Amino acid sequence: MSRKVLIVLGYLLCTTLAFGQVTVKTNVPLDIVRIPNLGFEVGLSKKFTLDVPFYYNPWKYSDSKQMKLSMVQPELRYWLCDKFNGHFFGVHGMVGNYQTTGIDLPFSVFDDLDKYRYKGNFYGGGISYGYQFILGRHWNLEATIGVGYAYVDYKKYECKECGKQVEKSNKNYLGPTKAALNLIYLF
Numbered sequence: 188m189s190r191k192v193l194i195v196l197g198y199l200l201c202t203t204l205a206f207g208q209v210t211v212k213t214n215v216p217l218d219i220v221r222i223p224n225l226g227f228e229v230g231l232s233k234k235f236t237l238d239v240p241f242y243y244n245p246w247k248y249s250d251s252k253q254m255k256l257s258m259v260q261p262e263l264r265y266w267l268c269d270k271f272n273g274h275f276f277g278v279h280g281m282v283g284n285y286q287t288t289g290i291d292l293p294f295s296v297f298d299d300l301d302k303y304r305y306k307g308n309f310y311g312g313g314i315s316y317g318y319q320f321i322l323g324r325h326w327n328l329e330a331t332i333g334v335g336y337a338y339v340d341y342k343k344y345e346c347k348e349c350g351k352q353v354e355k356s357n358k359n360y361l362g363p364t365k366a367a368l369n370l371i372y373l374f
Contacts, residue, residue, distance in 0.1 A: 208271060212329070212369040214240065221246060222256065226369070228264075228271075236270050238262040238277070240367070251348050253304075254290050258283030260365065262315065271327060271373060277315040279333060279365060284308045288348075296339050296358045303353070304344040311337030313364040325373050333365030 208230035217224050226240030244256040262279035266272070287297075288304035297305050313335015320328045336359070343354035 208236075209374045210271065210327070210371045211374075212240070212371040214242075214367045215370050216368055217242065222254075228371075230270050234266050234270065236264045236266065236275075238264055238279075242283070248290075250289065252289035253287060254292075255286040256283060257285075262365075264317075271319055271371075272321055273318060275317050275319070277317065277331075277333070278312070279315055279335070280312040281335075281337065281364060282308075282310050294360075294362050296360050297341075302346075304346065304348070304350070305341045306344070307339060307341035309337045309339045309360075311335055311360070311364060315365050317367075319371070327371040327373060329367070329369040329371055331365060331367050331369070332363070334362060335364040336361050337364060 210228045212226045212228065214224050214226075222242060222244040224240060224242045226238060228236050228238040230236050239259065239261045242256055242258045242260075244254060246255070247253045258281060260279055260281040262277040264270075264275045264277040267274040267276075284307065286304070286306040288300055290300055292300065297303075313333045315331055315333030317329055317331030320330075322328055338357060339360055340357040341355070342352050343356075344350045344352055
């Protein structure tokens with residue numbers, strides 16, 4: 188392991204021990220539609236946390252539909268009262284790759300997914316607002332939404348499963364970049 192990685196891991200461990208809070212979470216609506224995801228959040232100070240969710244969907248659906256995705260979306264959060272309780276505001280980044288076809292996606296940059304397959308990468312960031320509800324000693328529920336920008340590069344293919352590449356370009360996206368209803372376990 189590189190020295191820089193060890194320094195960052197050491198810092199996260201020290202701040203976690205100093206402020207005593209770590210969570211593990213999952214976005215329940217994505218679990219329902221079979222998009223595996225897992226996140227963790229660590230306390231950095233009395234009012235700041237770092238949330239890091241990971242999303243990975245390797246599945247093809249029936250009828251030549253697919254929405255393959257891998258993404259990470261780190262977010263620095265500021266809590267108005269206590270961390271892991273109540274209102275928070277965040278600044279998030281995102282990076283990932285995708286391959287999709289045959290699915291009508293809300294807020295998509297592509298309007299012809301019923302005819303073509305798209306494959307590429309995206310990068311961006313935004314701002315968010317959320318609220319955490321305490322359910323019990325170790326359990327919370329979190330609702331969060333965010334808006335921002337994404338740069339989306341893509342390759343467009345003739346048909347859903349095969350075919351030649353017909354276009355290579357990029358698009359700019361401005362709109363919702365985050366929506367989650369997370370079930371959280373606090374250690």
